[in-house]
Amino acid sequence: MLQGISEPFPAIGTSTPQAPRPQSGTAEFSREDIRPEPPPNPADILNARLSSTNIATELEQTVIDEIAQRVVRDYESDELSRENWLARNEAAMKLATLVIETKNFPWPNAANIKYPLLATACVQFSSRAYPNIIQGTNIVKAKVTGQDPAGLKAARGMRISEHMNYQITEEMEDWSEEMDDLLVALPIEGCEFKKTYFDSTDGLNVSEHVRPKDLVVNYRAKSLKKASRVTHRIWLYPNDVVGRVRKKIFLDIDFGYPTTIQEPSTDNESPALNDEDAPHLFLEQHRWLDLDGDGYQEPYVCTVHKDTGKLVRIVARWDVEGIARNEKGEITKITPVHYFTRFKFMPSPDGGFYCMGFGTLQSPINEVINSTINQLLDAGTRQNTAGGFIGKGVNLAKGGGGGPIKFAPGEYKQIDYSGDDIRKNVFDLKIPEPSRVLFLLLGSMIGAGKELASVSEVLTGEQSGSNVPATTTLALIEQGLKVFSAIYVRVHRGLKCEFKKLKRLNRLFLDDEVYFTVLDNPRAIKRTDYEDVDLDVQPVSNPDEVSDIQRLIKAQILFGLLGKGYNDDAIRRRHLEALRVPDIEELLPPKGPPPPPDPKIVLESEKISLERDKFELEIVMARGKLLKMRADTLAAIARAEAAEAGPQIEMYKSELAALEKMTSGMFAGGGATGGQMSENGGQNEREWQ
Known part of the structure; x- marks a missing residue:
């Protein structure tokens, strides 16, 4: 075996055949009768597993126990790799939710205010992102690739767009709410996930929001596709567990009472204790296992009950077309089916799998702001309440025993001492007012936090000045939205992956023909519409227009x-x-x-044509005059030759040559019409000659 590759488990249905032994009183078998059964076809084994509801029912108990131990061990290893990120994430969630906590320094119940810097940034982001993504009933659109001269691809793309929009807005009732929750939590935690699958019970596609604390991946994994395993922490109530057992989805084991308590999402929520209907924690691990013993691991989904550590289900995680083989029939690659989609806010600079959000970026600044505000409040409280020393010779309280004296508004109390005696025996502490330096520091930190989150006055709807030009305001908005535009591109990338998963589910599980209604008009779509690869699906919204x-x-x-x-x-x-x-x-x-075209444009075009025709006519008339002059000259030469011979003929010839030179120059520069006239002129000249 290769190093780093776990030993294969015993193959299902591939045990070594044993020769039948003769029973007492029976005849001996000949060697020809003892024929080993042929080994099962690996392709048949994979196809059988692909259609199996629970492969664990076909495994031996020792193999089941070993797989369960490996699942729990790998889950704990991945949890350990991300413990620092979890601690930062929990602290950021407390800041964002403004959890009320008791503070006993510098005195009991001292000020412990949390400034809503992080909460404001999250509200600003989600309030811009959600309307940009959810634009009425148009959420997804089909994109045609390749040539489409007949328009068949475009028509099929329109059917896919209408049907998927109907699915998301009407059939998947929780999709919009889940997306809203995701966009609120994304700027705090840095990354969120969606799990897309087909619910056979309801016969519908499901795309549910998964919090990052419930999706455990090794922190050094590059992506979901390249991660060796992905563990989804699923909480199921007792009724859900019983239903899965009776449907043969889970093995029937003794689950007992849940001992792992579902932790509260924030400190504002208290964990439920002694709840008989408390949910059970299951570890659904998407991983690789070699169950057929061929040395190549196959992708499976293994589900383990966390409290008992027992395996309850194994199911295949590939499609038939995802298996590649060589010429010997050996498996060279199995493309796994990925159910999870990651939505990224900002990649982590250290290359970790879990991304960064405003929770990580703004927590240090928010903590400084909180400390500064609390110190200013404590200093103000100390100054307002004051205090001091009272001499032993002065007892102001009733009975002479001393103690506090309470005054009602406008009330004066009578005492047995003169004012001078009280002034000499009472000393007020000189408590300074709250520090101005702290106040300046507070303003600086708030400004830095807003700059980091791009939460300026112009973006929150407040007017920054009374005489600011509109172009300047627009430029400020464009510059302030640069950060949001980059984040929206990542969100759109995640949406595109999610829609591709929904398109695959429709290709596999959609009925042969489905009827639905769009704007009170009945529509129909076939499953074959989703089988072509020349159509892609993507979000309707534009990430460049925030x-x-x-x-x-x-x-x-x-x-x-x-x-x-x-x-x-x-x-x-x-x-x-x-x-x-x-x-x-x-x-x-x-x-x-x-x-019809604009009458003004038509009139102008006709005027231009008329002027052009008039100009060409003038050219033709001018060239006709020149031809007539040439003809007259040739006639004069002919008459001169007939009348007398002498120097007059040479003079006529020189004048004719000059005229021909001028005429040929004009004909050559006349364009198409001039060229035509030149040819005609040459022909006339030949005729004259």
């Missing part, structure tokens, strides 16, 4: 291009979409023949 102002300005620029040779219908549609106008189809004109 704010409504950006979208409106672009739409306004497009609107100014109407009637200038572009697609006017598309410009009008995009302008109305940017304005978020409902029922756009009712406003747009029905599709028909193209509208």
Whole structure:
């Protein structure tokens, strides 16, 4: 075996065949009768496992126990690798949720205020991200790749877009709420996950939000696809466990009472104790195991009950088309099915699997702000309450025993001492006012925190000045949204991966033909529409347009291009979409023949054509005059030769040569018409000669 590769488990159904032994009183078997059974086909074994609900029912108990121990051991190892990140994440969550805690320094119940710097950054991010992603009922769109001259791909892409949008908004009722929860927690924890699978009970696709504390991956893993194992901590109530056992999804074991208590999400929540209906913790580990003994590990999903450490389920994690073999039929690669999608806020600089968020970036600044505010409050309390010393010779309380005296507003109390005696026996402590340096430090830290989170006044809707030009405000918004734009690109990347998983589930589990309704119009889609690879799915929203102002300005620029040779219908549609106008189809004109051209443009074009024809006519008339002059000259030469011979003929010839030179120059520079006239002129000259 290769180093680093665990020993294979005994293969299912591949035990060595034993020769049958003759029983007493029976005839002996001949050697020809003892024939070993042929080994099972590896392809048949993998296909059988692919359709099995629980492969653990076919394994020996020793193999089951060994797999369970390995799952728990690897889970604890991965938990240990990320313990520092977990500690930072828990501290950041306390800051974001403004958990109330008791502080006993410098005195009991001292000020312990938490400034909402991190909470403000999270609210600002989620309030911008959610409307950008959830734009009505249009969430996903199909993208056609390759040539599509007949428009068949575009029609199929439209059917896929309409059906998937219907699934997400109507059938998957919790999708929008789960996405909202994800976008609120993402800036705090740095990364969130979604688990996409097909729920056979309800017959629907599911894409649920998974918190990073419940998805355990080794901190040094590069990605979900390259991680050797991914463990999902699942909490199931007793009824859910019994239902899975009766459906033969889980092995029937003694689960007992849960001893692992589900930890509260924050300190504002107290853990439930002595709850008979408390959920059980299961470790669903997506990992690799060699169960057929061929030396190549296959991807499986192993589920272990955490309290008992017992394995309850093993299921295959590949598709039939994901198996590659060589010419000998040996497996060279198995492409696993990935159920989880990671949404990243900001990659970790140390290369860790779990990313960074505002919780990690702003926690140190937020802690300084909290300490500064609490010190200022404690100093103000100390100064307001004051204190001092009272001499032994003065007893102001009733009975002469001393003690505190309480005053009602506007009340004066009578005492047996003169004012001078009281002034000599009472000494007030000189307590300074709260430090101005601390106040300046507080303002500096708050400014640094807002700059880090890009939470400025102009982004929160407040006017930064009374005479600020609109272009300056727009430039400030564009610059302030650079951080958000980069984060939105990562969110869109995660959404695209999630939609691809939903597209795969439709290809595998969708009925042959499904009918659904879009805008009160019945639609139909077939499972074969999802089988082609020349269509991709991606989010509708644009990560480059973070704010409504950006979208409106672009739409306004497009609107100014109407009637200038572009697609006017598309410009009008995009302008109305940017304005978020409902029922756009009712406003747009029905599709028909193209509208007639603008009469002004037609009139100008006809004027230009008329001027061109007039100019060409003048050229033709001028060239006709020149041809007539040449003809007259040739006639004069002919008459001169006939009348007399002498020097007049040479003079006529020289004048004719000069005329021909001037005429040929004019013909050569006349363009197409001139060239044609030159040819005609040459022909006329030959005829004359």
